[in-house]
Amino acid sequence: MVLGPLLGLLSTVLGLMKLLQKLGPEMLLPRGDSLIVDYGQILVGTALGLLVSVVALIVQRLNRMQRRSVIAGLREACSSL
Template sequence: MLTLEALRRGGVLIVPLMLVSIAVVSIGVERLRFWWQWGRGDCVSPELALPELDQLKPSQASLRQQLLQERLERQLCRWDGILELCMVLGPLLGLLATVIGLMQLLQALGPGLTLPSQGGDLIAGYGQVLIGTVLGLSIAALALLVQRLNRLRAQVVLDAFSDHCLERRSGQI
């Protein structure tokens, strides 16, 4: 289905589609590596900064905690914007590649829209035209999966951090 020949015949938009797919896979691998390190404890936990909050005034401690939580969220949800862009760009580029391919096929049919005597290549071309759509939708599905799994894991960590902060505060009251 997605053979080298099919990609070659997919047209000029296959190159950006392939670049977008490489970006999504790269981000997925980076996030997997990040969460693996996080699980092993190789990453710096924001909870290490919580003892310093005990020495601050309550208003300052609250602001510092909020700052720590925002930094943590940025670290955990890194690349989300790029993944959202890929979820939109993938299908749009794929659809554009399909439309351009269909236009070329219709041009090959000529003004009478008649099949040439060697119509086998033309009919096979209809399948090739859809490669862009398949690739674009595959990119969007993979980007969505990576983003949602990352957000779910990030939300668990952020909730645990918030709970830990609340426990520390309630112990000080």
């Protein structure tokens, strides 16, 4: 469950490093070169990391609810014996 956000963070950091390399030491925008694609890649990596973590959280909650239901059913069945 921790892997999704970590991959998103890794993607964000690597994308920012690549973008800062393109800007150069003076931090100036290159002429005629659009950085929108680089920003897009950074945001996509971050969004995918968040999406993976949200899906993992939902699956974990559903699994927990199912386990509690099974345990409650077993307790009820054992108490009726």
